[in-house]
Amino acid sequence: MHSLIHRYDAGNRFGSTFEGDPVRRDGGTLQHDWGRATLRFFIVRCLLAMALVAILVAGCAASPSKSSKAASGCVTFMEPVHAREPHDVVEWAQGKPVIGEGSLWTIRSAVRVPGVKYGNSWHLKFPWYTRPNGLLRVEGRRLDGPGTFHYDVNRAFDARGAFNTSTLDFSVPGCWQVTGQYRTSRLRFNLSVGR
Numbered sequence: 001m002h003s004l005i006h007r008y009d010a011g012n013r014f015g016s017t018f019e020g021d022p023v024r025r026d027g028g029t030l031q032h033d034w035g036r037a038t039l040r041f042f043i044v045r046c047l048l049a050m051a052l053v054a055i056l057v058a059g060c061a062a063s064p065s066k067s068s069k070a071a072s073g074c075v076t077f078m079e080p081v082h083a084r085e086p087h088d089v090v091e092w093a094q095g096k097p098v099i100g101e102g103s104l105w106t107i108r109s110a111v112r113v114p115g116v117k118y119g120n121s122w123h124l125k126f127p128w129y130t131r132p133n134g135l136l137r138v139e140g141r142r143l144d145g146p147g148t149f150h151y152d153v154n155r156a157f158d159a160r161g162a163f164n165t166s167t168l169d170f171s172v173p174g175c176w177q178v179t180g181q182y183r184t185s186r187l188r189f190n191l192s193v194g195r
């Protein structure tokens with residue numbers, strides 16, 4: 001077994017060498033107190049490890065909150081979100097949480113559906129409630145790269161009355177911002193498509 005020792009030289013400096021035998025205090029050689037050196041080494045390693053953990057934790061905490069990213073990496077965003085919905089909107093949604101304002105509404109859970117791959121693109125069937133019933137305009141743009149967006153809107157009817165359905169068509173998976181516009185009301189949200 002080799003141990004690290006320090007030799008005293010004429011310039012009052014210590015140089016490190018390995019030797020096989022224990023060192024005695026004769027012949028200009030000093031014995032080193034390894035208890036303190038080991039303790040210092042241990043403390044320095046612990047401090048470095050804690051600093052690394054702190055950096056990693058800060059990095060993990062910061063990356064999702066580049067805004068509140070979902071596991072997919074797409075920032076959850078809905079605008080506007082209102083606490084009080086009109087009675088006809090509540091009936092249409094059958095008590096499910098909704099987002100919207102004025103003339104344009106949708107069911108909140110619809111923005112969490114990733115879509116279905118269909119051919120070379122991704123499709124999402126999407127519900128809209130317009131007041132009074134009419135066809136809205138929809139725009140989409142990819143936030144994390146290039147892509148194309150298409151949509152269609154159709155009137156639908158059930159026992160509760162008229163509402164709208166649309167097929168949102170995304171050329172590639174990714175993070176997409178969708179904006180619906182009807183009269184003076186606008187509804188905007190991000191969708192994580194295909195993830």
